[in-house]
Amino acid sequence: xxxxxxxxxxxLGHACTKKLFDLGKEVVFVATHADAPGEAIWFxxxxxxxxxxxxxxVLSEEPRELLARLNAASPDLLFSFYYxxxxxxxxxxxxxxxAYNIHGSLLPKYRGRAPVNWAVANGETxxxxxxxxxxxxxxxxxxxxxxxxxIGEDDMAGDVQKHVTEAAVRLLERSLGPxxxxxxxxxxxxxxAATTFGRRRPEDGxxxxxxxxxxxxxxxxxxxxxxxxxxxxxxxxxxxxxKTRLPGLAEHxxxxxxxxxxxxxLYVACGDDHYVEVLRLQPEGGQETDGxxxxxxxxxx
Numbered sequence: 001x002x003x004x005x006x007x008x009x010x011x012l013g014h015a016c017t018k019k020l021f022d023l024g025k026e027v028v029f030v031a032t033h034a035d036a037p038g039e040a041i042w043f044x045x046x047x048x049x050x051x052x053x054x055x056x057x058v059l060s061e062e063p064r065e066l067l068a069r070l071n072a073a074s075p076d077l078l079f080s081f082y083y084x085x086x087x088x089x090x091x092x093x094x095x096x097x098x099a100y101n102i103h104g105s106l107l108p109k110y111r112g113r114a115p116v117n118w119a120v121a122n123g124e125t126x127x128x129x130x131x132x133x134x135x136x137x138x139x140x141x142x143x144x145x146x147x148x149x150x151i152g153e154d155d156m157a158g159d160v161q162k163h164v165t166e167a168a169v170r171l172l173e174r175s176l177g178p179x180x181x182x183x184x185x186x187x188x189x190x191x192x193a194a195t196t197f198g199r200r201r202p203e204d205g206x207x208x209x210x211x212x213x214x215x216x217x218x219x220x221x222x223x224x225x226x227x228x229x230x231x232x233x234x235x236x237x238x239x240x241x242x243k244t245r246l247p248g249l250a251e252h253x254x255x256x257x258x259x260x261x262x263x264x265x266l267y268v269a270c271g272d273d274h275y276v277e278v279l280r281l282q283p284e285g286g287q288e289t290d291g292x293x294x295x296x297x298x299x300x301x
Contacts, residue, residue: 005029005075007083029073042226108194111139121222142186209256243280
């Protein structure tokens with residue numbers, strides 16, 4: 001049986017690592033990150049998972065210590081599942097059967113950070129998971145396998161991420177045999193089609209109402225729960241917008257950010273003269289509420 005090393009974090013990292021344990025694989029090394037102070041941790045702990053399976057996790061991110069610990073574990077295969085750091089060449093050369101990563105997009109599209117959030121923000125209708133070789137350039141190695149995930153026009157990034165994680169687990173399970181046997185077929189990525197995106201920060205959730213209604217709707221979907229959220233200052237204070245829809249309502253002579261209460265509903269005009277309906281919102285430090293309830297309170301005599 002192959003000895004397996006894992007570098008993992010977040011929901012996808014936990015799910016794929018758990019699958020290896022559940023399949024009875026000999027996981028001899030698990031590296032993960034210590035949770036960052038102040039970060040909202042919405043996913044299960046890889047460190048706790050490893051300990052529950054009698055593997056003490058490596059929390060150090062110091063390259064020389066990682067290399068020494070990895071060499072001591074003597075793995076045959078190495079997997080990276082949403083580990084946040086780029087692994088140096090010295091680490092990638094340790095496992096005799098190679099090092100592989102699962103990325104949350106259909107590579108070569110959406111290389112880089114937060115691939116699901118970017119795909120939703122850009123209005124994509126599909127994304128997926130890709131298992132690929134690890135090389136010095138991030139997310140650029142040859143592809144072992146991929147699985148597509150559909151994105152509906154109202155799907156939230158959190159829900160899409162769950163489907164991508166499920167696809168990643170299936171990719172891993174069906175590819176393990178060929179990887180361990182050294183028979184996995186690898187195809188190069190199509191470099192001319194590659195796109196790369198950087199990390200997203202909470203401040204990137206600010207809504208620009210001069211954008212089209214669909215662009216605003218896509219932004220809200222991309223950063224809604226469990227992510228930091230889209231926000232605006234339209235209502236006299238910082239307000240998070242957690243859910244919207246496109247009602248097909250348009251008027252001439254509107255202006256971006258124009259607020260409209262109509263028939264118990266809350267609408268905001270965008271740069272294309274179309275409105276988005278706000279379904280869920282929350283004042284900073286306050287309680288989340290329905291847009292209809294908010295509209296009712298604002299229109300009461």
